[in-house]
C-alpha cells in the first residue's frame with residue numbers, strides 16, 4: 589500500500605505545498621508506517637487541503653485548530669502516527685496559542701507548517717511571517733510589524749524538536765519529517781513553501797540565495813540549545829536542517845498516569861449493571 593490517493597491537488601502549478609505532500613508520503617513509507625496507522629489533521633488555508641491528498645486517516649479541521657484535534661487523536665489512539673499541518677497564518681496567528689502549548693506539553697505529534705509568508709487562500713494578505721515592509725493588499729504601504737521568529741519562539745517555549753526546511757530540498761525535508769515522526773514528543777518542522785501566485789518577494793530564487801544549511805556550519809550540534817539560538821539569531825532564522833533536539837524529556841503520553849493510559853480507543857466500553865448503577869448514583 590502506498591500513501592497516494594486519486595484526489596488531484598488543486599494547488600497552483602509550482603506551489604511549494606506539492607513537495608510537502610510528497611515528503612510526508614515518502615517519510616511515512618520510509619519509517620514503516622502504513623496508511624491505516626497514519627492520521628493527517630490540517631487547518632484552513634491552501635495548505636489545509638493536504639489532509640485530503642494523502643491516503644491515510646485525514647481531517648480537514650477549522651482555522652488554527654489542527655493541533656487540538658491532532659492531540660485528541662493521539663490521546664485517543666496512541667498507536668497512530670499523527671501529523672498536524674497547515675500554513676503560517678493558520679499556526680502562527682489564530683492558532684499560535686495552541687502551538688505554544690502543544691510545544692510545552694510535548695505530546696507526540698509531528699507539526700508541519702507550510703510557511704509562505706502570506707495568506708494565499710484569501711488572495712494575498714500579510715501574515716505573521718511576512719517581513720517588515722512587505723506590501724500586500726492588507727498592507728499597501730508595507731507592513732509596519734516585524735516577522736515572528738518562530739524557531740526562536742519554539743526553543744524558548746521548550747520544544748524538544750525544532751527543524752526547518754525548504755520545499756525545493758525534498759531529500760532533506762523527507763529526512764526531517766522521518767526524524768520528527770520517530771521523535772518521542774512534539775516535533776515542529778517549519779517548511780519554507782513558496783506561494784508562487786501571491787508572494788513575489790520570497791520566491792524559490794530568494795530562498796536559494798538567503799538560506800544557510802546547518803550542514804555547512806562546522807561542528808553544529810543540534811543538542812545545544814545555546815548554539816541553536818545563537819545560530820538562528822546570526823542568520824535571522826534563515827537556516828535549514830535539524831536545529832535542536834532533546835531526547836531526554838518524556839513525552840506527554842509517557843507522563844500521563846492513572847487516566848487514559850491506554851488511549852480511549854483501547855478501553856473496554858462494556859459496563860455491567862452494578863457499575864452503571866454506581867456511576868449513575870454518583871451523579872444523583
Ligand code: SF4
Nearest residue numbers: 600603634708783784
Ligand atoms: Fe500555493 Fe499560493 Fe496557489 Fe495557495 S495561492 S495554492 S499557497 S501558490
